[in-house]
Structures are given as structure tokens and as C-alpha cells.
Amino acid sequence: QKEVEQNSGPLSVPEGAIASLNCTYSDRGSQSFFWYRQYSGKSPELIMFIYSNGDKEDGRFTAQLNKASQYVSLLIRDSQPSDSATYLCAVKATNAGGTSYGKLTFGQGTILTVHP
Amino acid sequence: NAGVTQTPKFQVLKTGQSMTLQCAQDMNHNSMYWYRQDPGMGLRLIYYSASEGTTDKGEVPNGYNVSRLNKREFSLRLESAAPSQTSVYFCASSVRRGQGASNSPLHFGNGTRLTVT
Numbered sequence: 001q002k003e004v005e006q007n008s009g010p011l012s013v014p015e016g017a018i019a020s021l022n023c024t025y026s027d028r029g030s031q032s033f034f035w036y037r038q039y040s041g042k043s044p045e046l047i048m049f050i051y052s053n054g055d056k057e058d059g060r061f062t063a064q065l066n067k068a069s070q071y072v073s074l075l076i077r078d079s080q081p082s083d084s085a086t087y088l089c090a091v092k093a094t095n096a097g098g099t100s101y102g103k104l105t106f107g108q109g110t111i112l113t114v115h116p
Numbered sequence: 117n118a119g120v121t122q123t124p125k126f127q128v129l130k131t132g133q134s135m136t137l138q139c140a141q142d143m144n145h146n147s148m149y150w151y152r153q154d155p156g157m158g159l160r161l162i163y164y165s166a167s168e169g170t171t172d173k174g175e176v177p178n179g180y181n182v183s184r185l186n187k188r189e190f191s192l193r194l195e196s197a198a199p200s201q202t203s204v205y206f207c208a209s210s211v212r213r214g215q216g217a218s219n220s221p222l223h224f225g226n227g228t229r230l231t232v233t
Contacts, residue, residue: 008156034221043206043224044159088158092220103149103174104222108158 003027004091006107013114019076021110023089026070032092033065033072034104039085047087048074079114086111118142122207122225129197129232137192137228139207147210148190149174149222150182152203159206165190197232204229 004025013019021035032051036044050056050063050072062075072091076083090104120141129135141148150162161174163182171182179201181193190209194201208222 004158032220036222043226044222045224046221049221090159090222103161103164105161105175106151106159108156 003105004089004107006087006089006110008108008110010111010113013079013112015079015081015114015116017079017114019079019083019112019114021074021076021087021089021112022071023073023107024071025089025091025105027091027093027105028067028070030091030093033063034090034092035061035063035072035074036088036090036106037085038088038109044088076112079112081114081116084112084114120207120209120223120225122205122228124228125226127228127230129194129230131198131232133197134193134195135197136194137205137207137230138189139191139225140189141207141209141223142188143209143223144187145209145211145223146187147220148184149208149210150180150190150192151206151208152176152201153206153227154203162192162205197230199232202230202232 006023034049035047037047038044048063050065056063060077064073086109088109089107123138146167149164151159153159160176162180165171165184168187183191205228207225210220210222
């Protein structure tokens with residue numbers, strides 16, 4: 001089992017719809033969770049991070065975390081063609097001493113296509 | 117403010133050749149990382165440096181070496197390139213946080229596209 005798993009897609013949604021991207025992780029001790037967006041041929045860029053159970057909203061983006069079920073999701077409301085990209089879920093490992101060094105484990109990414 | 121700068125952007129090597137990928141950051145970050153990205157595999161950590169003077173292996177270190185030259189610079193060396201090392205390589209940096217801190221996003225460079233024939 002991979003440490004961080006995502007459905008590779010592609011996920012295709014019409015413009016204006018809600019896109020729902022999901023991610024599961026295996027390390028129950030994980031503390032911080034990130035969503036990165038990567039346009040084709042470009043480097044990943046951070047969209048959101050979340051570390052508390054529940055929802056976190058930022059504009060059209062909402063991250064949802066459920067530590068008991070070990071999943072994190074990203075909702076994109078009013079999807080636009082410019083949202084078409086690969087979305088990477090990343091989970092930050094915490095060593096036994098509890099100190100975070102920022103080392104992330106990434107899922108394989110979900111390709112999102114928003115069609116007009 | 118350049119952020120994370122990688123050189124070169126593109127490189128073609130023949131099997132057995134060596135090369136060094138350069139990375140520098142100007143954000144005063146303590147931690148630096150090298151990832152490779154392959155289709156369907158996501159980003160995989162090769163090596164990282166939690167702070168100046170330290171380096172550690174990541175998920176896929178075989179065939180690579182690294183040097184944390186100073187706080188700004190972290191290089192990745194391929195001593196004898198193999199076709200399996202054909203990939204896109206990303207350098208990244210983050211602020212090292214002590215115990216009790218929570219989030220430390222990665223800042224990525226623009227990547228190096230390496231082909232080994």
C-alpha cells in the first residue's frame with residue numbers, strides 16, 4: 001500500500017461545477033496535509049494546507065480533513081478551465097521526537113480537466 | 117526575489133556520464149530537498165538536508181549523491197547516469213520548524229528535465 005494514494009483520474013468536470021479530489025494516507029501519526037497544483041510542464045505550487053479535522057476554506061477552494069478515516073479532500077467550487085491541472089496531495093511526516101522537518105510524501109496526483 | 121533557482125533547465129546525458137544539478141535559494145530557508153517526478157509516480161524524495169551540514173536519504177537515493185555547500189546551495193550529483201534516471205528533477209526548500217510547529221510548505225524550483233540515452 002502506498003503511503004499517500006490518489007485517484008490518478010483524469011477527472012473531467014464542466015465549467016461551473018464542483019470538482020472533488022480525494023486523498024488517503026497510511027501514517028496515522030501524520031499531522032499536516034497539503035494540496036499542490038501543478039500545471040503541465042511547470043513546478044508544483046501550494047494551494048492550501050490543513051492540519052485540523054474539519055473544513056478549511058480559501059476562496060473557491062475548500063480542504064477537508066478526517067484524521068479518523070485518514071483522508072483529506074479538496075473541493076473546487078465554480079470550476080474554471082484555468083483550474084485544469086494535476087493536483088498533488090502531500091502529507092508531512094513527523095519523526096518519533098515530534099519535530100517536523102518539512103519532509104513531505106506525495107501522492108501520484110489527480111489530473112483535473114475543466115471543460116467549457 | 118528569485119526564490120529557488122535550478123540549473124540547468126534541460127540536459128541530455130549518455131549512459132555512464134556524470135553531472136551535477138545545481139540549486140540555490142534566497143529565502144533563508146534551512147531545509148532543502150531533491151525530488152524526482154516520473155509519470156504516474158508523483159514526486160519522490162531523493163535526498164534532503166534538514167539544515168546546513170546535514171543530509172539524509174529519502175525514498176530513492178540509489179545512484180545519487182548530494183552536497184549541502186552552504187545554507188543557500190544544495191547540489192545533486194549523478195556519478196554514472198543510467199536511462200532509469202531519465203526524469204524531471206525538482207529542488208525545493210522550506211523553513212525548518214522546531215518541535216511544536218505545524219506547517220512548512222515547500223517552495224519549488226522550475227525543474228531540470230534530464231534525459232539519459
